[in-house]
Amino acid sequence: MKRISLYFCCIILLGCCLIHACKQKKEQNNMDGSRPDLPVASIAEPYHTGNDTVTIRLSKPLEQLRATLEGRNIQLLQTDSTRMLVPLHVDKVGLYPLVISGLDSRKAPISDTLFVEIRSDIKPRRMQYRLLNTFPHAATSFTQGLEFSGDALFEGTGLNGKSGIMRVEPVTGRILQSKDLPDEYFGEGITVINDKIYQLTWKSGKCFRYTLDFEPDKTFSIYTQGWGLTHKDSTLIVSDGSNRLYFYTPEFEPKGDLAVYDDNGPVSKLNELEYVNGFVLANVWETNRIVQINLQSGKVVADLHLDRLVPANLGNPQSDVLNGIAYNKKERALYITGKNWPVLYQLKVSDLLKSNPGGPVL
Numbered sequence: 001m002k003r004i005s006l007y008f009c010c011i012i013l014l015g016c017c018l019i020h021a022c023k024q025k026k027e028q029n030n031m032d033g034s035r036p037d038l039p040v041a042s043i044a045e046p047y048h049t050g051n052d053t054v055t056i057r058l059s060k061p062l063e064q065l066r067a068t069l070e071g072r073n074i075q076l077l078q079t080d081s082t083r084m085l086v087p088l089h090v091d092k093v094g095l096y097p098l099v100i101s102g103l104d105s106r107k108a109p110i111s112d113t114l115f116v117e118i119r120s121d122i123k124p125r126r127m128q129y130r131l132l133n134t135f136p137h138a139a140t141s142f143t144q145g146l147e148f149s150g151d152a153l154f155e156g157t158g159l160n161g162k163s164g165i166m167r168v169e170p171v172t173g174r175i176l177q178s179k180d181l182p183d184e185y186f187g188e189g190i191t192v193i194n195d196k197i198y199q200l201t202w203k204s205g206k207c208f209r210y211t212l213d214f215e216p217d218k219t220f221s222i223y224t225q226g227w228g229l230t231h232k233d234s235t236l237i238v239s240d241g242s243n244r245l246y247f248y249t250p251e252f253e254p255k256g257d258l259a260v261y262d263d264n265g266p267v268s269k270l271n272e273l274e275y276v277n278g279f280v281l282a283n284v285w286e287t288n289r290i291v292q293i294n295l296q297s298g299k300v301v302a303d304l305h306l307d308r309l310v311p312a313n314l315g316n317p318q319s320d321v322l323n324g325i326a327y328n329k330k331e332r333a334l335y336i337t338g339k340n341w342p343v344l345y346q347l348k349v350s351d352l353l354k355s356n357p358g359g360p361v362l
Contacts, residue, residue, distance in 0.1 A: 042056070044057055047119050056100055065101070093261035093298040094258075134343050140340070145190035163185055166179075181199075186204070188226045191230050195211070200222070225240045237275065239270040245282075245295075262300035263300075272324060274325040279293055283322050290306065292304070306322060331346075
């Protein structure tokens, strides 16, 4: 019994020693500044626009203050012991890493990384449209992509066991040619570059490329979900259901990405895409809204609301949503449909060609 008591006393004594040692180490860390209890810096306001000046609060006095934004040194406007003013001057929306560094009271270097969210400073203008024609459309087509190549209208459809690509006669809705995807693939957006048809898949990590006769040409791997697809010149533009657009070469080599914001914040659920006159049109999934995106800044500059065009008596209004955008250059008309919609609309959209931002995609 005495041995057991002695054993427990030793354990208790050892535990007390460990607690005391940890306390001493924590106190020492707090004294030398290697493990501060508070962040070195914090942002006073959560959101900013590209030309704002950001106020940074400091939790301790620092000397030789520096600020770098994406590795670029920023000329500070004002500093004191509690705050610093950092001018931004950025063109694109999104999250930017901002590194604050300096020397503490013991002349030791110290730094903190913050993330500044840049939102759009543009209130999107409301585009108006005029309905030119209403054409029949196959109500069995779960439309995921729509695109003109010359006078030919191509359509991609989704759902496992029902996915494929088609060439459709716009005025009659007649399917002129089709090819089914294997049942394991859920088809998504399509586009046509250099007489090749590209078709995304939703979660399979594949993009299929075909000839204009629907003969398989090549299969690519992608590392995001596949939602919408379009192109500018030879650059493929992909959406994945987030607020980002991704850019690829025709061989699906990554070129970059772009965040998309309007004046209220990130615009998520970007789905079907169409490139028109320097901008990307994207329908926002589960809404009847199409946004016009500036590819240089990621800002939504205009939107198109099509609530009045949603057909009545859809089989499943929750899933049978707007999801087809194709621009006919010759007609300067926009063609619109949706998943399992029995109609294809031809629209004339005012201000669609109002301006062209020019410049490269990225």
